Structure formats: structure tokens, C-alpha cells
Amino acid sequence: MAQLETITHQVTLQKKTQKKKGIIHSLVHQRTYWIMLIPSFIFFILFAYLPMIGVYIAFTRYDYGAGIFGSKFIGFQNFEYLFGVGTEGGFWSSPIWMLTRNTLLYNLAILLLGTALQVVVAITLKELPSKKFRKSVQTAMFLPYFISFAVVGVIAYNLLSTHGFINTFLTSIGVDTVNFYQEPQYWPYIIVLFAIWKGLGYGTVVYFAALSGFDESVYEAAYIDGATLMQRIMHITLPLLRPTIIILTLFSLGGILKGQFDLFYNLVRDNSLLLPTTNIIDLFVYRAVAISPNIGLGSAAGFYQSLFGLVLVVLVNWVVKKIEPDNALF
Amino acid sequence: MMSQAVASKTKIKTEKTAILFYTIGFVVIGLLALACLLPFILVISGSLSNNAIISAEGYSLWPKGFTTYAYQTIFENAKTIINAYTITVLVTVVGTVIGVVTIAMTGFVLSRPDFQYRYGYSFFLYFTTLFSGGLIPWYIINTQVLHLKNSIWALILPSVMNAFFIFLFKNFMRAIPHDLVESARIDGASDFRIFSQIMMPLAKPAIATIALFTALHYWNDWFTASLLITEEDKHPLQFLLFRILSSASVVVDTSVIREEALPSETMKLAMAVITTGPVLLFYPFAQKYFVTGLTIGGVKG
Numbered sequence: 001m002a003q004l005e006t007i008t009h010q011v012t013l014q015k016k017t018q019k020k021k022g023i024i025h026s027l028v029h030q031r032t033y034w035i036m037l038i039p040s041f042i043f044f045i046l047f048a049y050l051p052m053i054g055v056y057i058a059f060t061r062y063d064y065g066a067g068i069f070g071s072k073f074i075g076f077q078n079f080e081y082l083f084g085v086g087t088e089g090g091f092w093s094s095p096i097w098m099l100t101r102n103t104l105l106y107n108l109a110i111l112l113l114g115t116a117l118q119v120v121v122a123i124t125l126k127e128l129p130s131k132k133f134r135k136s137v138q139t140a141m142f143l144p145y146f147i148s149f150a151v152v153g154v155i156a157y158n159l160l161s162t163h164g165f166i167n168t169f170l171t172s173i174g175v176d177t178v179n180f181y182q183e184p185q186y187w188p189y190i191i192v193l194f195a196i197w198k199g200l201g202y203g204t205v206v207y208f209a210a211l212s213g214f215d216e217s218v219y220e221a222a223y224i225d226g227a228t229l230m231q232r233i234m235h236i237t238l239p240l241l242r243p244t245i246i247i248l249t250l251f252s253l254g255g256i257l258k259g260q261f262d263l264f265y266n267l268v269r270d271n272s273l274l275l276p277t278t279n280i281i282d283l284f285v286y287r288a289v290a291i292s293p294n295i296g297l298g299s300a301a302g303f304y305q306s307l308f309g310l311v312l313v314v315l316v317n318w319v320v321k322k323i324e325p326d327n328a329l330f
Numbered sequence: 331m332m333s334q335a336v337a338s339k340t341k342i343k344t345e346k347t348a349i350l351f352y353t354i355g356f357v358v359i360g361l362l363a364l365a366c367l368l369p370f371i372l373v374i375s376g377s378l379s380n381n382a383i384i385s386a387e388g389y390s391l392w393p394k395g396f397t398t399y400a401y402q403t404i405f406e407n408a409k410t411i412i413n414a415y416t417i418t419v420l421v422t423v424v425g426t427v428i429g430v431v432t433i434a435m436t437g438f439v440l441s442r443p444d445f446q447y448r449y450g451y452s453f454f455l456y457f458t459t460l461f462s463g464g465l466i467p468w469y470i471i472n473t474q475v476l477h478l479k480n481s482i483w484a485l486i487l488p489s490v491m492n493a494f495f496i497f498l499f500k501n502f503m504r505a506i507p508h509d510l511v512e513s514a515r516i517d518g519a520s521d522f523r524i525f526s527q528i529m530m531p532l533a534k535p536a537i538a539t540i541a542l543f544t545a546l547h548y549w550n551d552w553f554t555a556s557l558l559i560t561e562e563d564k565h566p567l568q569f570l571l572f573r574i575l576s577s578a579s580v581v582v583d584t585s586v587i588r589e590e591a592l593p594s595e596t597m598k599l600a601m602a603v604i605t606t607g608p609v610l611l612f613y614p615f616a617q618k619y620f621v622t623g624l625t626i627g628g629v630k631g
Contacts, residue, residue: 023447026445026446026447030444030445030521032520032521032522032525033439033442033445033521036435036436036438036439036522036525037435037436037439037451039432039435039436040432040433040435040436040455040491040496041454043432043487043490043491044454044455044458044493046471046476047468047471047472047487047488048458048462048463049458050463050467050471050475051462051463051464051467051468051470051471052461052462052463052467053463053467054463054466054467054468054470054471055463055464055467057466057467057470062470064474067474068470068474068475121359121362124351124355124358124359125359127351127352127355128352128355128356128359129352133356133359133360136363137359137360137362137363138617139614139617140363140364140366140367141362141363141366142613142617142620143366143367143370143610143613144366144369145620146546146550146609146610146613147550147606147609147610148549148550148551148552148568148571148605148606149550149552150550150552150568150569150571150572150575150602150605151373151568151571151602151605151606153572153575154373154571154575154598154599154601154602155369155370155372155373155602157575157598158369158372158373158376158389158599159369159372163384163385163387163388163389164388164389165372165388165389165390167388168387168388168389168390171388197365197366200362200366201366205620205621209621228345228347228348229345229347229348229351230347230348230351262552262553266552266572269576270576282465285464285465285466286465288466289465289466289469289557290556290557295466295470298465298466299464299466299467301464302463302464302465302466302467303463303464305464306461306462306463306464307461309461310460310461313460330456
């Protein structure tokens with residue numbers, strides 16, 4: 001029924017778009033529409049499209065005094081440095097490979113473990129027979145989503161500092177304390193745990209919303225046929241949820257080079273002891289502008305990230321189009 | 331409703347595996363929920379503890395040597411914190427209002443089937459989610475071209491809207507029949523009047539959702555200030571917290587200098603509680619709008 005409506009809606013849309021009258025006619029007769037678009041037009045030009053032109057900075061030795069187009073053009077030198085061109089180790093020991101590898105591994109771990117946990121929690125919550133329990137659990141799990149990363153930094157410090165909760169606990173059971181802020185090897189686990197912790201409530205809500213949309217008569221039929229709880233989960237819920245999981249995971253893969261900067265920077269700060277295991281592209285770019293300025297190099301890394309990201313999204317969309325054309329972005 | 335019916339039926343049948351599943355489910359999920367809450371409890375109890383005992387014995391679940399000393403010290407010299415609160419509230423309110431109005435206008439136009447340029451404009455917006463100049467060009471444009479450095483507008487304008495919220499609003503508007511607009515037009519209403527007096531009241535849930543997402547973003551934003559604001563009297567709450575955590579010297583600036591027993595550890599925690607307080611109080615009531623936002627927005631932007 002809903003599908004029929006959308007089809008007829010689309011047909012009327014097509015009919016309407018067929019009678020095109022040209023932009024002048026539209027500017028005159030639909031001027032209110034155009035006026036209403038002015039603020040967003042200005043915003044996206046200033047804050048999204050002008051910075052795109054600014055990628056030119058990646059090809060310069062940036063000079064604050066001279067500005068974007070006054071700085072010296074140096075071609076691909078910044079990129080050559082990042083990609084280790086001409087160095088002994090070549091690409092595999094270049095900064096960009098280290099950053100890309102770290103970024104990919106972190107995001108993959110967060111994505112896969114996070115998704116698995118969110119799906120398990122959503123399915124379990126749906127089956128548990130207490131609505132009150134579900135509501136309060138969801139509220140509790142959603143809490144970390146609402147707090148700022150600055151507060152996450154405080155929480156991490158409170159747990160991990162030399163006299164933090166974890167070390168207090170270790171002392172109380174007679175184990176030696178760990179100075180986490182000087183031991184880089186623990187941080188991949190710490191960061192992944194915090195990322196999962198922060199995203200659990202949000203992801204659970206998304207999957208729970210998908211689960212709530214399933215046709216209940218299927219479950220009733222299965223129940224009448226004598227399917228057990230585990231059978232219903234394995235043979236109805238999971239197969240129905242699979243497309244959602246796949247699509248959401250694929251789209252997250254499209255953004256896998258980006259993000260989690262807030263989390264990394266608030267946990268690690270300018271602690272160079274931890275950098276070997278925690279440096280990601282976003283952190284590198286941020287440090288290049290805010291901490292030890294190297295504008296050209298940072299822009300080059302950012303440009304690489306954007307371009308590689310664009311390729312990934314296009315690729316992911318192509319895959320989604322193959323499996324689930326309705327969900328493709330473009 | 332329906333799932334409850336199914337659930338109650340399964341209860342009657344009481345399969346053995348189901349009972350096991352429920353038991354494990356309640357315990358594991360309960361523990362997970364606790365893990366989400368525990369850090370907050372630790373922060374609050376730490377903020378109410380005696381700094382000297384904390385330094386000697388470490389933190390625990392319950393306040394050690396209960397005292398409100400950390401809060402008192404912060405509020406004794408309340409100028410910094412009140413100033414940061416004012417900045418944050420101002421930025422949040424102004425940013426959210428401008429954001430919601432401009433997002434709604436754009437979303438409304440893009441949802442009109444009689445606007446033939448809607449696909450082109452959508453692409454203009456959508457492309458910004460696919461490709462960006464990156465942080466540094468963004469920074470250079472903001473500081474060197476738009477001269478926003480150290481302006482309060484630097485905290486507002488750069489994140490006032492994004493393509494995702496516009497599409498979310500557009501999707502919501504599309505569900506309202508266009509016939510409503512057509513008939514209002516026949517009655518002689520202008521397009522702007524249709525937008526403000528017919529569509530906006532109908533779009534209240536979408537407006538609430540976007541307003542809350544935007545407000546939360548502004549409230550929690552430390553990042554924009556870290557790059558664009560160097561003058562301390564324009565620092566918002568979260569960046570103040572960020573600075574307090576990163577250096578003890580700031581703590582000395584913001585509080586009355588007491589040579590002995592500076593409550594730096596517990597003060598950090600007290601600051602975290604103070605900056606998050608409004609969000610903690612507000613979010614249980616607001617969370618349903620976030621859920622709506624997630625479901626209307628769906629997978630598609």
C-alpha cells in the first residue's frame with residue numbers, strides 16, 4: 001500500500017518536472033523558494049566549497065603572510081615527503097602508511113566489535129519480557145552519547161591515572177599498579193573500549209528501531225509452529241536484520257579513514273609517549289595546525305584522506321547498489 | 331504492543347533455553363548498562379571527595395572524606411566559570427535558532443515537487459558530505475579569509491548547518507502531502523506564509539529533533555574553540571574543561587591560589603560535573619527526539 005503510494009507520487013512528480021520552464025521563469029515565479037535557499041547557499045559556499053579550493057595549500061610551502069595564493073608553489077613535495085618518496089624505507093616506512101594503517105585498524109576494530117555488541121544488545125532487549133527494564137537500560141546506555149569528549153577525557157583520566165579507580169582496584173587486590181599514561185601498548189585497547197562505550201546506546205537504538213519494524217505476524221506464525229526462542233532469533237530476527245547490518249556496516253566502511261579524532265585527542269592529548277600506537281590521520285592533521293605547525297604537510301595529509309575517502313564512498317555505494325539498490329546513496 | 335504479546339506467550343510456555351536466555355540476558359545487559367553509568371558515578375563521587383585522601387588512597391565508588399570543597403573553590407572565584415557558561419549558553423541558543431530556521435527553509439524548498447532545481451541543489455549540498463577540503467584549508471579560510479579568529483561567531487557559524495540535517499528535514503517534509511500547499515495557494519497564501527504558518531507547525535517533531543541535535547553539538551563543542559579562539563574570556567565551557575584537564579597552571583588561574591592543598595584532582599572532576607550537569611538533567615526527556623531523528627533519517631542522508 002505504502003509502495004503504491006510512493007509509485008503514484010513519483011509518477012505525479014515526473015509529470016510535474018516534465019513541464020520545465022527555464023531558470024528565469026523559476027527565479028521570477030518561485031522567488032520565495034530561491035530567497036529561502038540563500039542562507040544555506042552562502043553557508044555551504046563559505047564553509048564547504050571555499051575550503052575545497054583551499055586544498056591548493058597542499059601544493060605550497062604555506063606562508064601566513066602571503067596567504068593561500070601568494071605562498072610558494074612546490075608541486076608534489078609535501079606528498080613526496082608523506083609517501084616516503086626517495087627515502088630508504090620507501091612507502092612502507094612512510095608517515096602516510098603508518099597513519100593509514102593505524103586509522104584503518106582502529107576504525108575496523110571499533111566498527112566490527114561495536115556493531116556486534118549493538119546487534120546482540122538490540123536483539124536481547126527485544127526478547128526480554130520487561131518493558132521497564134528495556135527503557136531504563138536504553139536510557140543508561142544512551143548516556144555516554146550525550147556527553148562531550150572533553151568529559152570523556154576527564155573520565156578516562158579518573159579511571160586510568162596513577163591513583164585512578166583502576167589502579168586503586170589493582171592495589172586492593174595486591175597487583176602492581178600500571179602507569180597507563182606512559183605505556184603506549186595499552187592504548188589501542190583503551191581507545192577501542194571507549195569508542196564502543198560511547199557508541200553503544202546510539203547503535204542499539206538504530207538496530208532496535210529496525211527490529212521494531214519487523215512484521216510481528218511472522219513471529220506469531222513461528223510461535224504457533226512451535227519455534228523456540230533461539231530458533232526465532234536465528235531464523236527470523238537475524239536474517240531480517242542482516243540487510244540493515246550489511247548496509248550500515250558498508251556505509252561505515254566508506255567513512256573508515258575519518259573520525260574519532262575527538263576521542264583520540266581527548267584521551268591522548270599531547271602525550272608524545274603514547275603517539276607511536278595512537279597516531280591517526282586526523283591527529284596528524286590537527287597537530288600540523290595546532291601544535292607543531294606544518295600547514296602544507298597537514299593539508300596534504302588531509303587532502304589524501306578526503307580523496308581516498310571519496311573513492312571509498314563511491315566504491316561502497318557501488319557495492320550497495322549491487323546488493324540493495326533501494327539503499328544506494330546515488 | 332505486539333512484541334509484548336509474543337513475549338508474554340513465550341513466558342507461559344517457559345522453554346528451558348528461554349529461561350536461560352532471559353537470565354543471561356538480564357545479567358549481561360544489566361552489567362553493560364552499569365558499565366555505561368559507572369564512570370559517571372565515579373566522577374561525581376570523586377568530585378565530592380577530599381583531595382588529600384584521594385591522592386594518598388585513590389578513588390572509589392563512594393566519596394572519600396565527603397566534602398564540597400572542590401565546588402566551593404570553583405565558585406569562590408566564579409567569574410571564569412560564569413563567563414564560560416554565558417558563552418556556551420549564548421552560542422547554543424543563537425546557533426540552534428539560526429540553524430533550525432535555515433535548515434527548515436532549505437529542507438522545505440527541497441521537498442517541493444514543483445521546484446524543478448531541487449535535485450541540482452541537493453547535489454550541491456550532498457557533495458559536501460562526499461568531499462571536503464580538510465581541516466587545514468577550513469582553518470585557513472576561517473582565519474585568513476573570513477577573519478573569524480577570536481570572534482564569538484567563530485563558535486556559531488562554521489557548524490550552524492550540515493547536509494545531513496537538511497536531508498532529514500526534507501524527508502520529513504516530503505511526508506506531508508503537497509496538496510495542502512496547493513490548496514493553501516488557491517486560498518491566496520504566499521509561499522512564505524505556507525512555510526511559516528502551515529508547514530512549520532506540522533513539522534514540530536522534526537524541528538525538535540534537529541534543534542536538540544544542534545544544541546547538543548554546540549553545548550559539547552570544544553574543538554572549534556581549540557582552533558579558532560585564543561582569547562580566554564571567549565572560551566566556552568567544554569574548552570575550559572579541556573584546558574583544566576591538560577594543565578595545572580590553568581587551575582591556578584581559575585581558582586583562588588592556595589599554596590597548600592590545591593584541590594586540582596577533585597576540581598577537575600567537579601568541573602566535569604558542572605559542565606555536563608544540564609545535559610545529564612535534560613537528556614532522559616530529550617532522548618525520544620534523538621530516537622525519532624535516527625529513525626526518520628534512516629540509512630539515507
